[in-house]
Amino acid sequence: MDLQISVFLLFVLFTAGHSLRCYECTGLTGSCDQTVQTCPSGSSQCMSITSVTQIGDTTSKGTIKNCAAACLNMSMNTGISKTTTSCCSSDLCNAQDAPEPVPNGKKCYSCDGQSCSAILSCSGTEDRCVNATATFGGQSAVVKGCVSKSVCDATASVSDYASISCCEGNLCNGAQSVSQSFLFLCCSLLSYFLLH
The missing domain is CATH 2.10.60.10 (CD59)
Incomplete structure (x- = not known):
């Protein structure tokens, strides 16, 4: 012993x-x-x-x-x-x-500086699409692309990342640009005020 x-x-x-x-x-x-x-x-x-x-x-x-x-x-x-x-x-x-990483068949939208309608082929563990707003030098920009689930899980637990959202499914992160989203929001608000 x-x-x-x-x-x-x-x-x-x-x-x-x-x-x-x-x-x-x-x-x-x-x-x-x-x-x-x-x-x-x-x-x-x-x-x-x-x-x-x-x-x-x-x-x-x-x-x-x-x-x-x-x-x-x-x-x-x-x-x-x-x-x-x-x-x-x-x-x-x-x-x-x-x-x-090797291509996995998933597709997401990405932004090229002019629009966010480019289709990107994901690879490896990139099983989610991401849609984020980032600020570079005082200018706000939309960032879209492919990410791994682990990135989405890490950003979901930190409240400072409110401008990042992940989704599952091909092309689920939308192709519309920020200006189109803003125009849609303005039209919706205008309709609400006119009808009520």
């Missing part, structure tokens, strides 16, 4: 001091030089983020790898930018870049 307790205490002693190690790098040109980092306490996962942005004929790829306290396996595609995050929880498990 004493031998079992001694073995258990030795096991606890040797495993308690183990810290997670992850690869760390930031590359804005597609790849990056990885270094090994011992994660601070509270970090229980390694992450790898790959982002591809396409503006006209120019494509740029960025990669980030690091320790994370909380990480979501997810993918988000707005037509202009596609971001994939991969999470894992063993030593040096983030050696590979986040995988490029």
